[in-house]
Every structure is written in structure tokens, then in C-alpha cells.
Amino acid sequence: MRRELFIGLDVGLYPRQSFGAGEVVLAGETMTDRLLIVLEGRLSDAGVGRTLGPGDVARPVEFFGASRYSGTLYGRGAGQVAIVPRPAVRACFDAQGSMLWNLACAIAIEALAAAKELA
Secondary structure, X not given: OEHHHOOOOOHHHOOEEEEOOOOEEEOOOOEOOEEEEEEEOOEEEOOOOEEEOXXXXXXXXXXXXXXXXOOOEEEOOOEEEEEEEHHHHHHHHHHHOOOHHHXXXXXXXXXXXXXXXXX
16 A cells, blocks of 8 residues: 555654664554554565565555554665554545545455455
8 A cells, every 4th residue: 555545644744763774663563553654765574575665554454454563564774654643544534535434444354354264
């Protein structure tokens, strides 16, 4: 998922976290009360076996469908993420349509349930 999908969300308004190579950016079992958007650099997402780069949103399915993140994200070099609190993401979605937040959450919950069935 890319940050362009969050129409009207000004990431410049929210705190940033800098990271270096090998540093934990998001620890597993962290509450999903914040959404991380990569601004610079790259993150390693071992849980899904991919690298996240500028504009990528970290673990959006877990953000919308779970109470905790399941895996750890590490820096793959120097970089920075924006840390957007859940209420700000909700307000962004609500501004686009009254059902968009509920739809995003329902899709994420279904995706998590389907993944558990396959495991």
C-alpha cells in the first residue's frame, strides 16, 4: 500500500523517526495505534519477505485488522519514517467517505483470517 492512497494526509504534521542499518523501527507485538510511512531509506520486513521503500506503508493489513503488529521491521540503512497516529488515519478516511474506514478494517480482518486458514 502506498501513501498516495491516504488522500489529504499531510505526513509533515506528524513525528518522524530516523533509523540506521539493522535498527529496529517497529518491534513485533507493538500495538497498532500508529501507522508508519517510509519517507527515506529502506526497511526490511522479514515477516512478509519484502523491502519497503519511500512511499510504502508498513503492515497496513495489521494496522487496519489487528490489535498488534506481528513482526519486526528493521532499517536497511539510514532512513526516516513518519509516525501517524490511528485517529489521524481515521479522520483522513472519514473525510473521504463515511464507510471507507469500516471497509478498510473489514477487508483487513478478512485478509488476516484467510492467511490463518492457509497456515
